[in-house]
Amino acid sequence: MATLRDVARAAGVSLATASRALSDAPHVSAANRAQVARAAESLGYRPHPAARALTTGSTGTVGLVVPDLANPFFAAVAKGVQARARETGREVLVADTDEDVGVEPDVIERLGDRVDGLVLCSPRLPGDRLAPLLTGAGRPVALVNREAPDAPSVSFDIADGVRQALDHLRALGHDVVAYAGGPRTSWSDAERRAALSALSAGGGADTVLDLGSFRPTHGGGVQAADLALAAGATAVLCFNDLVALGVLARLHARGVATPGDVSVVGFDDVAAASLVTPALTTVAVPLARAGRVAVDLLTDDSPAPEHRRLPVELVVRASTAPATQTHDAAPAPTPRPLTTDPEVAIR
Amino acid sequence: MATLRDVARAAGVSLATASRALSDAPHVSAANRAQVARAAESLGYRPHPAARALTTGSTGTVGLVVPDLANPFFAAVAKGVQARARETGREVLVADTDEDVGVEPDVIERLGDRVDGLVLCSPRLPGDRLAPLLTGAGRPVALVNREAPDAPSVSFDIADGVRQALDHLRALGHDVVAYAGGPRTSWSDAERRAALSALSAGGGADTVLDLGSFRPTHGGGVQAADLALAAGATAVLCFNDLVALGVLARLHARGVATPGDVSVVGFDDVAAASLVTPALTTVAVPLARAGRVAVDLLTDDSPAPEHRRLPVELVVRASTAPATQTHDAAPAPTPRPLTTDPEVAIR
DNA sequence: TTGTACGCGTTATCAG
């Protein structure tokens, strides 16, 4: 309610001096500085954000776009963005696209006008639709869990995560592991597949069985579980924890023991992963940290966009165990080769 | 980038006309209206939010304060707020207090300056600390999942939910049900307790056993489960689904069957409730709807603050079953009376 | 119907 003019008047100085005093600018006498501070304090003065934004051009706000706030993956990222923004004195404007890729460009545009920078979690927007959004308006953009040539990004060392998971499974004697993949258009699914095929190509006898693509949800996991069973898989690596939870539930429902009969590995390590029974072995991914890094990337003005890859770590819990030879007398499955979508894989 | 001045110039009209034309105001010739629209379109004109906010005094933004975005309860509310705000052409500024009640006043103040209205999910801030925040600044405030005299609110018909749960349990033959309560400072826990004691007082022989207060998390449920077992309870009603999930997990770990030996009922019906095994019987609460309503309450300018109570519905799944007489030869528990915190219960 | 001019609250420039 109180304006800078009021403060200046109360302190007996000019607008300019009051402004300088409050913004810790140089060229203000100690006496005046104190006067102004006192006046501001007693009047309960708080600068008007819009007025400030109008002159400075900076809003003190960062935008965050996610497909679904209720998805624990994005919720964790959001918390990180939140925390870092607050630490650095900024607020966060959040937009949930409700998994609708179609509205993303519009949402981004609307949000883009009101923020100093934009953190984008748009795993499924095709690269060619994404690109114009990056360079379009002047505001900085940072990508989370995905990389693109034109914007800084923070993603995860997925290849290493896949390797850790595979090593773990192999050490347990599983020499053919099934992969329950995520959406075809997902950048990070492409990463997983690429790592998987690189790893299985070099490995020798052991192979990876492609179960196909599933929705990255509990339901997707249910579908995947049936396929894994039909293929006689003894271990299944999942696109993410939600899928893994679905696999677990389905296996339980169909009377197959985990990890007794089949081992399950997830990805992300969302909260639920450690609470379910059996507790999920999964590749822990520093989601909140990624959110924080993304915020910092916004103000990073290096010439070339920086691509940060955060380390991941397999956390072994109770959903994995040594392979049992006598599990099923099913004929050896004929492994389909891993399919990788060239459109998204190129990057 | 393009300003209204540019549009006006391109359209060959004055600023005022351009402004009027774009805001669908009357007193503009059809010809000019079209001219301006065309110019705006071709220049890719978008009004500067800060400039607009400065003159109109309205930011086109609503604020949302939650204790924890990663908590599915608040995430669901946030989605509702999000959706409704977007529909009505507003953006949402979100703040996660990370469960720290101490920072809430500060956060609210910071956010309050940048928004047209504030949606508050502060279940645990004591009433006397909350009150000044409501009437303080000029901006409207709406409360979610809690009521206070000075602000409109949207909460749930908790008493009815408790009744439905209790009826269900009683019909199954459970005549003493344990209550695993939430934090003492929680407004909605006080509601549950009040309903519980009203119900058990009038009911006659059957009673409610107070297990105490627990953190509203999985861990809290684990603690509660042990107490429930020690008390020989045959059914436990939980503060929320997270607690119920903890109870379920702990019972499983200790080898007691659900719902065979003990029935469990949750509250809220978060996504995980239907995915766990056994699927949780719980009181479904329209979280997203509450978020939407809260946004609408912000622009509701009735003299007295409106208090909306949304209906809830018990959804019966697999975690409840008839009481087994032969469950345990434990001595009849001596039910502690329900404790209600007068401080928060007064309201 | 249209245009001019002022004000919103700050920051920043430029004299004093």
Add this chain to the structure above:
DNA sequence: CTGATAACGCGTACAA
């Protein structure tokens, strides 16, 4: 070190 004063982009009385 300090104080006028000019932007910033837009809405809107007021005048034409």
